[in-house]
Amino acid sequence: MKKLLNQVETYVDDLLEGMVAAHSALRRIPGTQVLVRAAKGNKVALVSGGGSGHEPAHGGYVGSGMLDGAVAGEVFTAPTPDQILAAIQAVDSGAGVLLVIKNYTGDILNFEMAAELASAEGIQVEQVVVDDDVAVDGSTYTVGRRGIAGTVFVHKIAGAAAEAGQPLAVVKAIAERVIANVHSMGMALCPCTVPASGQPSFQLADDEIEIGIGIHGEPGTHREPLRAASEIVDTLFEHIWASAGLASGDKVAVLLNGLGATPQSELYIANRRLRALLTARNLDVHKTFVGEFMTSLEMAGFSISILKLDEELKRLLDAPANTPAWKS
Amino acid sequence: MKKLLNQVETYVDDLLEGMVAAHSALRRIPGTQVLVRAAKGNKVALVSGGGSGHEPAHGGYVGSGMLDGAVAGEVFTAPTPDQILAAIQAVDSGAGVLLVIKNYTGDILNFEMAAELASAEGIQVEQVVVDDDVAVDGSTYTVGRRGIAGTVFVHKIAGAAAEAGQPLAVVKAIAERVIANVHSMGMALCPCTVPASGQPSFQLADDEIEIGIGIHGEPGTHREPLRAASEIVDTLFEHIWASAGLASGDKVAVLLNGLGATPQSELYIANRRLRALLTARNLDVHKTFVGEFMTSLEMAGFSISILKLDEELKRLLDAPANTPAWKS
Numbered sequence: 184m185k186k187l188l189n190q191v192e193t194y195v196d197d198l199l200e201g202m203v204a205a206h207s208a209l210r211r212i213p214g215t216q217v218l219v220r221a222a223k224g225n226k227v228a229l230v231s232g233g234g235s236g237h238e239p240a241h242g243g244y245v246g247s248g249m250l251d252g253a254v255a256g257e258v259f260t261a262p263t264p265d266q267i268l269a270a271i272q273a274v275d276s277g278a279g280v281l282l283v284i285k286n287y288t289g290d291i292l293n294f295e296m297a298a299e300l301a302s303a304e305g306i307q308v309e310q311v312v313v314d315d316d317v318a319v320d321g322s323t324y325t326v327g328r329r330g331i332a333g334t335v336f337v338h339k340i341a342g343a344a345a346e347a348g349q350p351l352a353v354v355k356a357i358a359e360r361v362i363a364n365v366h367s368m369g370m371a372l373c374p375c376t377v378p379a380s381g382q383p384s385f386q387l388a389d390d391e392i393e394i395g396i397g398i399h400g401e402p403g404t405h406r407e408p409l410r411a412a413s414e415i416v417d418t419l420f421e422h423i424w425a426s427a428g429l430a431s432g433d434k435v436a437v438l439l440n441g442l443g444a445t446p447q448s449e450l451y452i453a454n455r456r457l458r459a460l461l462t463a464r465n466l467d468v469h470k471t472f473v474g475e476f477m478t479s480l481e482m483a484g485f486s487i488s489i490l491k492l493d494e495e496l497k498r499l500l501d502a503p504a505n506t507p508a509w510k511s
Numbered sequence: 512m513k514k515l516l517n518q519v520e521t522y523v524d525d526l527l528e529g530m531v532a533a534h535s536a537l538r539r540i541p542g543t544q545v546l547v548r549a550a551k552g553n554k555v556a557l558v559s560g561g562g563s564g565h566e567p568a569h570g571g572y573v574g575s576g577m578l579d580g581a582v583a584g585e586v587f588t589a590p591t592p593d594q595i596l597a598a599i600q601a602v603d604s605g606a607g608v609l610l611v612i613k614n615y616t617g618d619i620l621n622f623e624m625a626a627e628l629a630s631a632e633g634i635q636v637e638q639v640v641v642d643d644d645v646a647v648d649g650s651t652y653t654v655g656r657r658g659i660a661g662t663v664f665v666h667k668i669a670g671a672a673a674e675a676g677q678p679l680a681v682v683k684a685i686a687e688r689v690i691a692n693v694h695s696m697g698m699a700l701c702p703c704t705v706p707a708s709g710q711p712s713f714q715l716a717d718d719e720i721e722i723g724i725g726i727h728g729e730p731g732t733h734r735e736p737l738r739a740a741s742e743i744v745d746t747l748f749e750h751i752w753a754s755a756g757l758a759s760g761d762k763v764a765v766l767l768n769g770l771g772a773t774p775q776s777e778l779y780i781a782n783r784r785l786r787a788l789l790t791a792r793n794l795d796v797h798k799t800f801v802g803e804f805m806t807s808l809e810m811a812g813f814s815i816s817i818l819k820l821d822e823e824l825k826r827l828l829d830a831p832a833n834t835p836a837w838k839s
Binding site for chain 1: 530
């Protein structure tokens with residue numbers, strides 16, 4: 184295992200310390216793996232999180248216009264209910280808290296338990312579950328579709344609604360509209376290695392790629408021969424298209440997400456083809472985001488997320504945000 | 512060679528097309544590998560560039576507050592003088608053009624030739640050469656120190672001076688002050704593969720790292736055993752400290768740059784130690800940037816750049832910028 188780390192046991196702790204050291208607008212709640220804004224807002228608060236290993240998610244999205252708190256579990260492991268509860272308690276201003284959960288069984292159980300505990304304390308808590316990955320309708324870790332990179336659009340758009348002073352019910356409804364409108368799918372050139380295991384999560388031959396990969400080192404739906412980037416984009420796009428209910432003339436936002444070890448040059452090469460496909464279907468691309476937004480340690484590969492926009496979602500996507508990993 | 516690409520021959524062309532498709536504020540000069548701002552400024556213009564394979568450099572820094580033009584050569588190959596000349600011609604508003612060159616023999620030759628051709632046409636052209644890499648005092652590709660990730664600070668700070676309407680001589684002097692004040696050094700866990708070669712540029716054993724790596728797949732100064740991230744940071748920092756002329760109380764900006772395949776979690780783990788070292792020397796860290804700024808294809812590893820700030824450099828670093836890869 185060739186990684187930049189100190190000890191496996193301190194991996195998450197060390198990275199959170201490094202993150203807080205880098206970004207003065209972040210504060211870590213002492214004794215937890217929770218990052219919150221240094222300056223608490225007087226508005227509906229958003230909390231997200233999940234296992235570590237997806238950096239910049241989720242701490243990188245804490246800040247003005249996006250999240251108020253991010254809870255980091257161990258690598259690829261759901262955060263515990265007590266940590267999630269600590270986040271909820273820290274960010275609530277009395278206006279209520281929306282939990283943005285990716286659809287994994289462990290995450291849902293623990294976030295729901297924390298929500299119950301917070302409700303018992305009189306905090307108003309609502310939740311949404313992101314299930315944007317069209318690759319599988321169930322996996323080792325999920326009932327239903329998994330939540331992957333499209334989650335970042337939920338953070339951005341629901342975050343903008345909360346920042347604008349919308350009440351909890353409205354922020355939740357907007358988050359649900361984003362979830363209904365965003366569809367994603369990924370592929371991998373190479374697996375990743377969870378530090379505690381020390382071994383790659385699966386094996387791929389030099390001429391093989393994994394289609395429908397998730398973000399936890401789990402294998403995808405099937406393997407295919409390595410081929411031209413454009414053909415790989417075609418495959419992912421066709422799966423997304425089949426699920427997304429898009430129609431000629433729709434306005435969309437696009438996110439090309441590197442999984443951790445993919446150079447930006449390759450993401451841009453993929454985007455070239457993706458744009459051609461979108462144009463051929465007469466979709467109006469409002470904005471394209473290319474980079475690392477929701478990673479899977481040092482996995483090589485990428486995912487495509489396509490979000491159908493209406494006027495309100497477009498306005499909220501374009502609204503100002505100032506976080507370590509997203510500025511607009 | 513496992514990469515997301517179409518054909519080796521179209522690698523740069525495809526990535527530039529994908530970049531322009533993603534970022535509507537970029538325009539490609541037809542028939543060239545030059546990216547310029549869609550809206551031309553009425554001010555001193557900055558042009559940078561070099562081989563491709565360093566994405567987001569350099570096209571990702573074209574935009575308000577930073578570069579006006581970026582010239583992309585083939586992968587790890589200096590751009591040709593005619594392309595550089597096309598960039599200079601496109602961005603000059605009459606106020607003159609500053610060329611920001613990284614110190615590689617090929618780049619300097621070609622940028623200087625383009626500058627002479629532009630001067631002959633009556634365009635006022637000045638140049639600065641960035642040589643921030645303290646690892647080597649000469650290499651296969653350079654006389655003197657190489658230019659690496661610290662170059663991005665030159666783009667940002669000189670770009671802000673130009674945006675503020677400073678004349679060419681002042682913008683150049685500010686760029687030179689940044690160059691004098693920035694020192695960098697990198698390491699690699701794994702090599703990278705130039706598409707046209709198809710083979711890794713060097714070999715490293717599973718328990719070896721390369722210290723003093725450049726950004727063109729060239730080997731570094733020497734190999735060491737893989738060890739804790741903090742100890743690796745110690746090594747790089749000591750080399751930088753020995754060259755940087757820093758003193759207790761100095762204000763600095765820090766850039767932790769991933770070389771292409773390093774997950775952000777590992778960069779943050781490195782930043783944790785770096786901050787402890789800076790604090791121990793009583794340096795005042797004004798800002799820390801963590802991410803991929805100047806990459807070397809899919810090389811795993813990172814570099815540290817430390818910039819000593821004075822009041823003016825600090826103000827210009829903090830000034831607004833809006834480019835694909837840097838927003839402030």
